Amino acid sequence: MVVSVLLALSVASTLPAHPSDCTPPAPGAKEAESCGGHTNDGCDLLSHPTEPIDFGVALVATFWSNDVQRDTDFFRFVLTKPSRVIARAWSTELLQFAIVDACFIVDSNVGTCTDVQACLPAGVYNVFVAPLDSNPACGAASSTYTVLLELLPADPACTPLMGDIDRSGTVDGIDLSMLLDRWGTTDPGSCDMNGDQTVDGRDLGMLLGAWAP
């Protein structure tokens, strides 16, 4: 399949060497979706199913692909305040790797051992992983990969403009329209400005309070 468009907060003191050292960290969690399943296909399904990923816990997962379809994995995380994050991946297969804001790619990369990072406002996001230009089969060692999500230090400062959902540098009618489009969805992204995992009148009030066209 093809992507449609695509906590406590503590700063990690030591980040694993990457990508020069392509040895994955010790596993701390396992993907709930079995290889061949469709329980975290995210933006590829109308219901946007995802799985949670915890900061600082290496998640071992699987994916598969053939010439027609591929497994797409979406791992959800929540930011309750503006934060700079980095997601790292280890795989023997080429993979497509991204941080996704309500089905829009914030930052992406391609590689076997690769990473993406971004300064994000409070909200609900996903780490996206899928095989690229290869056909790993379920059960093969090549179907296994590892993902680690970390918070980066607050220096340099991460101060995204509240309410600027499209990251244009202004808070205007386009941002308001995007917020209304995500009203009540299960995939609020940065429209969930107070980090309570819903888009409602409280977020609308925050956007209007930050209005800066």
Ligand SMILES: [Ca+2]
């Ligand atoms: Ca999977």
Ligand SMILES: [Ca+2]
């Ligand atoms: Ca904007």
Ligand SMILES: [Ca+2]
């Ligand atoms: Ca909210």
